Amino acid sequence: MQKVIKIHKTGSIKNMRFEDSFLSAPKNHEVTIRHQAIGVNFLDIIHRQGRIDIAKPFILGVEGSGFVERVGKSVKGFKIGDRVAYAAxxxxxxxxxxxxxSLQVIKLPRFISFENAAAIMLKGLTAEYLLHQTYRISRGTTILIHAAAGAMGLILSQWAKKIGATVIGVVSARKKKELALKNGCDHVIIYKNGSFAKKVLAITKNDGVDVVYDGIGKNTFRGSVACLAPLGHLVSFGQVSGPIQGIDINILMEKSNTITRPSLFVYTGNRKRLERMAGRLFRAIKKKKFKIRINQKFQLKHADIAHQKIQSRLTTGSTILLP
Incomplete structure (x- = not known):
């Protein structure tokens, strides 16, 4: 038996149950991972709330790192004791x-700790496809990043700045503004202080931005479109505030704008692509393209506290659990 956080009924944080659970032997194509660290992401909150339909009961979490403990009969490329991580x-x-x-698992280089891996696999792979595949930024690109002081935003802004982009960040509080300015943002807007779109246009002298990276969703969608330059692109990669609904596609016509709604798990669903993405991410870490900031750590049994703090917007950087 092992300890898990299981959801029997979706909804509030009170529904997160710390309990014993039996783990069967791995199937032929699977490996068993003994977790050393576990990533916490807003996607976990979405799953717990029931905003995505998942058969119940289920164990929360899509990101982790640890040692390979058992190997399925048909698995190739992994052995017991390997250091590995995943976001899947x-x-x-x-x-x-x-x-x-096993096709969803990546071997960890020695220079990346288990804790850093748990903090970086989902967010780092997401940053990789956002900056290098969905919209390939380059020196001189002007970008807008929502939630710039969050775990995802800090990675995006630092990596984009190293590439040579001009980075405008949006945050929710003054203390987060200082953090964003120290981590790649050239300009930072506090969201609750009026319209962020007007401030973006003022910063860019009414030119707008080449691309908006928006993981917020419903509450920021129209403002994000308003920020775009002619031929600008909106990458809507998350829905923290809820899904975008009822889009009138004609709002894009005035400036010939485009919108993408990508998903990490489509990009990483191809093994060769996953390996390329992880390779680029690990090289970026080794070359110090960005700092990995783990600002919150909790024991697995206190995962409910982690969820509460993230939902209350009381966190910056990454949050991890320790089993």
Missing amino acids: LPSGSYSECRNID
Whole structure:
């Protein structure tokens, strides 16, 4: 038996149950991972709230790192004792151990600790595809990043700045503004202080930005479109405030703008692409393109506290769990 955080009924934080759970032997294509650290992401909150339909009961979490403890009969390329990490569906990382398809697992280089891996796999791979695939930024690109002081925003802004972009960040509080300015942002807007779109246009002298990276969703969608330069692109990669609904596509016509709604798990669903993405991410870490900031750590049994703090917007940087 092992300890897990399991959801029997979706909804409030009170529904997160710390309990014993039996783990079967891995299937032929799976490996068993003994977790050393577990990533906490807003996607976990979305799953817990029931905003995405998942068969219940289920174990929360899509990101983790640890040692390979068992290997399925048909698995190639992994052995017991390997240091590995992953960001993958289905959920199951809020656990001491889990079985997972070996094609979703990446070997960790020695220069990346388990804690850093748990903080970086989902957010780092997301930053990789946002900056290098969905919209390939380059020196001189002007970008807008929402939630610039969050775990995702800090990675995006630092990496984009190293590439040579001009980075405008949006944050929710003054203390977060200082953090964003120290981590790649050239300009920072406090969201609650009026319209961020007007401030973006003032900063860019009414030119707008080439690309907006928006993980917020419903509450920022129209403002994000208003920020775009002619031929500008909106990358809507998350829905913290809720899904965008009822879009009138004609709002894009005035400036010939485009919108993408990508998903990490589509990009990483191809093994060769996943390996390329992880390779680029690990090289960026080794070359110090960005700092990994783990500002909150909790024991697995206190995952509910982690969720409460993230939902209350009381966190900066990454949050991890320790089994």
